[in-house]
Amino acid sequence: MYTLRRKILCITIFINHYKSAKSFLIYPQNPESPGIQILLLIMLPFCFIPNKGANCTPKAGPDSLKSLDLRALAQVAEEIPSPAVPLALIQNQVDLLDLLSEHTGILASRSEAKKAIQNNAISINKEKVGNLDQKVGAEHLLHGQYIMIENGKKNKFLLKTNQ
Numbered sequence: 001m002y003t004l005r006r007k008i009l010c011i012t013i014f015i016n017h018y019k020s021a022k023s024f025l026i027y028p029q030n031p032e033s034p035g036i037q038i039l040l041l042i043m044l045p046f047c048f049i050p051n052k053g054a055n056c057t058p059k060a061g062p063d064s065l066k067s068l069d070l071r072a073l074a075q076v077a078e079e080i081p082s083p084a085v086p087l088a089l090i091q092n093q094v095d096l097l098d099l100l101s102e103h104t105g106i107l108a109s110r111s112e113a114k115k116a117i118q119n120n121a122i123s124i125n126k127e128k129v130g131n132l133d134q135k136v137g138a139e140h141l142l143h144g145q146y147i148m149i150e151n152g153k154k155n156k157f158l159l160k161t162n163q
Contacts (some may be wrong), residue, residue: 020159080155080158082160083103083159085103085159095133095135097117101113117132117134122151124147147159
């Protein structure tokens with residue numbers, strides 16, 4: 001069932017994406033006006049999206065991550081866990097198993113890191129890693145300072161390099 005709460009959520013999403021429509025929704029001078037009718041025609045389909053499609057935000061991919069500027073990455077680093085690693089370690093092509101377990105503490109041991117890679121749970125800069133012998137080097141650095149490591153869907157880390 002589609003509840004009132006869900007419809008309010010859809011309207012909120014609509015308002016956030018279409019700021020100019022806010023005045024029509026809050027201060028409709030004439031409910032019969034073409035502006036409000038067009039707005040409702042555009043908005044109503046969003047209110048009946050099944051639960052699976054409720055999140056209207058697109059998935060972020062490797063290209064969108066690489067397109068972020070340095071300031072945006074620094075802001076992300078403040079929001080999620082950001083272990084620091086020496087820049088020299090990354091420039092010398094560190095083994096991913098060692099990076100995950102010993103240098104960052106993202107995973108407790110090499111065997112946990114190995115299992116996570118085998119289960120296709122690890123990604124570097126939004127690209128899945130399937131190779132146990134994967135090396136992490138300077139080519140993975142975003143703006144020469146950051147590397148995004150993900151363990152599953154919800155465990156995200158932004159490695160910062162020490163200069």
